[in-house]
Amino acid sequence: MAEDVAEDAAVGGKPVRRRGGELERAILDAVWAELADHGYDRLTMEGVAARARTSKPVLYRRWPNRAALVIAALGRNAPDYQEPPDTGELRADLALFLGSLLHRFDDLPTDAVHGVLVDLLRDPELRAGFTVGLTAVGPVSSLGLMMRRAADRGEINPARITPRTVSLPLDLLRDAFLVGGAVPSDRVVAEVLDEVVLPLLRAPSGN
Amino acid sequence: MAEDVAEDAAVGGKPVRRRGGELERAILDAVWAELADHGYDRLTMEGVAARARTSKPVLYRRWPNRAALVIAALGRNAPDYQEPPDTGELRADLALFLGSLLHRFDDLPTDAVHGVLVDLLRDPELRAGFTVGLTAVGPVSSLGLMMRRAADRGEINPARITPRTVSLPLDLLRDAFLVGGAVPSDRVVAEVLDEVVLPLLRAPSGN
DNA sequence: GGCCATAAGATACGGTGCGTTTCTTCTCTT
DNA sequence: AAGAGAAGAAACGCACCGTATCTTATGGCC
Numbered sequence: 001m002a003e004d005v006a007e008d009a010a011v012g013g014k015p016v017r018r019r020g021g022e023l024e025r026a027i028l029d030a031v032w033a034e035l036a037d038h039g040y041d042r043l044t045m046e047g048v049a050a051r052a053r054t055s056k057p058v059l060y061r062r063w064p065n066r067a068a069l070v071i072a073a074l075g076r077n078a079p080d081y082q083e084p085p086d087t088g089e090l091r092a093d094l095a096l097f098l099g100s101l102l103h104r105f106d107d108l109p110t111d112a113v114h115g116v117l118v119d120l121l122r123d124p125e126l127r128a129g130f131t132v133g134l135t136a137v138g139p140v141s142s143l144g145l146m147m148r149r150a151a152d153r154g155e156i157n158p159a160r161i162t163p164r165t166v167s168l169p170l171d172l173l174r175d176a177f178l179v180g181g182a183v184p185s186d187r188v189v190a191e192v193l194d195e196v197v198l199p200l201l202r203a204p205s206g207n
Numbered sequence: 208m209a210e211d212v213a214e215d216a217a218v219g220g221k222p223v224r225r226r227g228g229e230l231e232r233a234i235l236d237a238v239w240a241e242l243a244d245h246g247y248d249r250l251t252m253e254g255v256a257a258r259a260r261t262s263k264p265v266l267y268r269r270w271p272n273r274a275a276l277v278i279a280a281l282g283r284n285a286p287d288y289q290e291p292p293d294t295g296e297l298r299a300d301l302a303l304f305l306g307s308l309l310h311r312f313d314d315l316p317t318d319a320v321h322g323v324l325v326d327l328l329r330d331p332e333l334r335a336g337f338t339v340g341l342t343a344v345g346p347v348s349s350l351g352l353m354m355r356r357a358a359d360r361g362e363i364n365p366a367r368i369t370p371r372t373v374s375l376p377l378d379l380l381r382d383a384f385l386v387g388g389a390v391p392s393d394r395v396v397a398e399v400l401d402e403v404v405l406p407l408l409r410a411p412s413g414n
Numbered sequence: 415g416g417c418c419a420t421a422a423g424a425t426a427c428g429g430t431g432c433g434t435t436t437c438t439t440c441t442c443t444t
Numbered sequence: 445a446a447g448a449g450a451a452g453a454a455a456c457g458c459a460c461c462g463t464a465t466c467t468t469a470t471g472g473c474c
Binding site: 019057 | 453454
């Protein structure tokens with residue numbers, strides 16, 4: 001909307017020089033705003049610096065490159081770890097969990113999130129960190145928990161719970177996002193659950 | 208190895224000016240070689256032009272940008288459409304088919320293929336073309352055929368064959384490739400088949 | 415067999431954005 | 445009050461993109 005937005009300091013005021021945390025917050029806010037305005041591929045270090053009313057060296061003193069900067073911004077604004085729901089029914093648990101996962105970035109333009117994810121994939125290092133983040137304390141562990149509870153209730157076949165099947169919903173939705181270019185709709189989530197994940201988890205062993 | 212390779216013309220000879228098909232072939236060969244030497248992200252138009260002993264305008268007269276150029280090179284060297292195997296057993300069919308699909312680019316550095324795919328995903332237009340190419344005459348239709356044959360033989364539950372489950376093997380392997388950064392190993396293929404695809408396809412209805 | 419449209423080849427350019435360097439100026443600490 | 449340390453400003457070199465301009469060779473055509 002506005003061509004140029006004064007973040008907080010009075011425009012005519014003295015050049016108040018921010019430092020440390022305050023400055024860092026302003027920068028990450030600027031990243032977020034640039035992401036929203038121009039999308040990821042057209043986000044430039046220059047643009048971020050300008051919007052945050054600072055300069056490029058300040059950015060490079062903190063983050064080694066564009067990707068790291070954007071990841072920091074995403075991480076800051078991403079909702080905290082989410083307690084996996086426990087409705088007593090696996091399908092509802094999964095639908096709730098995956099739905100809220102996908103709606104996390106609803107207030108950000110699709111292409112921004114898509115661009116960041118794609119760029120994550122480009123860099124081997126970031127790619128690795130990404131996988132670890134997902135599986136260690138991230139969504140994958142929650143999925144495993146929900147499935148194990150369902151198995152305890154007798155809803156699904158415990159033998160079907162393997163690392164691969166645990167991450168399966170996420171794998172499929174991520175793929176759909178990457179290839180489709182848009183956050184998967186609730187319809188897609190339902191399809192993944194009803195046509196793939198749940199039938200598989202319910203399938204008897206030795207088949 | 209060699210810093211600079213004379214493609215075919217004698218080095219000391221007259222400046223033989225190639226045209227049309229011959230030139231185009233030389234260029235795509237150069238792309239292939241640059242891909243092998245430097246990988247995708249460090250492939251430059253300048254580099255290709257130099258290696259092909261031509262100039263950038265010649266490239267831009269034929270392809271609008273780097274991605275299109277590389278795609279052309281990949282398409283040229285990619286094996287032709289592959290008849291889906293028919294061994295009489297679904298698992299063998301799928302393993303054969305997916306295996307040869309994944310081994311197509313074995314002679315090319317992993318990161319080159321990965322980079323191209325990632326770049327395909329960045330551009331909405333290329334992304335769309337990619338999906339269409341896969342599903343129309345590509346691997347997905349072959350997968351469907353193999354599954355239908357298996358259903359006819361009574362190997363799997365015909366009701367489990369849906370667009371989503373047909374593309375499932377490909378979706379999972381593509382995701383593994385994108386996230387893992389390397390062409391999925393035969394072990395991964397086997398895991399996908401034995402832990403996900405086949406159990407799902409065999410699962411009885413109304414479960 | 416000589417003309418000429420066509421495309422190749424060479425070169426240079428403007429543009430963009432990266433990541434860095436240098437230097438000045440402020441502000442917090444002690 | 446002094447000085448360390450970071451912010452801020454400006455400019456740089458670099459790489460590469462995609463384009464424009466111009467010359468030169470080639471092959472088709474009459």
